[in-house]
Amino acid sequence: MNDEKDEVTLNRSLGLWSALALVIGTIIGSGVFVRQAAVLDDAGSTTNAMLAWLAGGVITLTAGLTIAEIASQMPKTGGLYYYxxxxxxxxxxxxxxxxQIIIYGPAMIASLAAYLGILLVDFFDMPHSWxxxxxxxxVALVAGLNLxxxxxxxxxxxxxTICKLLPVIALIGFGLFFGKEDAFAQSFSSVHQSAGNFGVAILATLFAFDxxxxxxxxxxxIKNPEKRLPQAITIGITLVLGIYLLVSFGVFRSMPATQIHDLGIGAIPYMAEKDFGAIGGKxxxxxxxxxxxxxxxGKIMTFPRIMYAMARDHELPFAKQLSYLNRHTQTPIVSxxxxxxxxxxxxxxxxADRLSELCIxxxxxxxxxxxxxxxxxxxxHPNLKRPFSTPFFPITPIIAIFGSLFVIVSEIHSDLLGVLFSLVFVLIGFPVYYYCRKHYQIQD
Incomplete structure (x- = not known):
């Protein structure tokens, strides 16, 4: 039975386009559509809002370039867990x-599904009980696809990814060619007393880049992962950064800052309906x-791979079941x-949204x-030849470190109880880890 199991491996079939689509697809959810007003509120002006999106993108890009070097040296299933x-x-x-596998990943999937349920109910004018x-x-349908x-x-x-870029291109195009507002000179701090918190604005953009x-x-x-993983991460983040900046520019060109502030998360839907009519809004x-x-x-495809990798290493209860790969599909269906x-x-x-926030x-x-x-x-490993080297080392990883420390400090300041809860939950992992080491008779 073990020999038969060993013959089944993950299917190395994904090329650069697939990896790139997964990077872009897992970053761009609803954040770029619903966070425009929030970032503007905190930044206090359209110029500062654009700079906040740029700063969040640069921090994310430095993080991606740093991880790309590590990924090129150890391109294995599990990602962060393996590193x-x-x-x-x-x-x-x-x-x-x-x-990641017990709270963060499932909570992110559940949060997306819950928000999607609200959107679909509103779109089809269905009872809210649905x-x-x-x-x-x-969730079941998308999971079925990934089986x-x-x-x-x-x-x-x-x-x-291609489909989601079409409305983005429309928003950008209308703002560039038909917008009449000044995207770089609008300020409304006089009507919003809490405006001007640039650090909070950057924090909001970082969550949209996650x-x-x-x-x-x-x-x-992934085929040739030593080369393709760094390419997908760096190109993907760079493209998303450009998209986010252009969307913000298009929105600020199309609507006054005060109106964006007043409409909140409804700003972009209002803009679409105003610019393109009822059909445009739909x-x-x-x-x-x-x-x-x-x-x-993207999340249902990637998070179970962490669970599979941990089970394969006998670090989870029911490791045999969770590390099972279907012989025909070569996917970890139980995970x-x-x-x-x-x-x-x-x-x-x-x-679920609150649970995902607690894990940040x-x-x-x-x-x-x-x-x-x-x-x-x-x-x-000073003499090791790296397939990919982080450019501008050590400046790039230092920026990534300080950007992440900024998020950590912000979380402690704004949600200390949530931070303590997340730490307690991580600590619960210790007895699970040592139970599995003992159960599977694994020596340290």
Missing amino acids: MEKIYGKVWGFLSGWM TVPIALIT LSNRYGATFAIVT GWILVANLGDE LLSIGIIISIVGCMN VITTVAISAIMILFFD FTVYCFYVMTFVGAFILRKR
């Missing part, structure tokens, strides 16, 4: 993976729906089903450790 284990040891790798069932059905060969999930990622690292979870399924809604489905697909089952429980009984602190703690790991690896 932490190889740099700091098995217990740190386990804790980073534990937090919100939760639609969220569950959507098939990874080619299907990757193709779906490419298609949804998700770029998840493609690294597919290291064993098309934008469809674009946002597709965007969220594509983002959900996929388990991940979406946890998400479904969160949709039914918890505030610990996620960024592990990010900082991994960025520092780039220095450790260079010192540990």
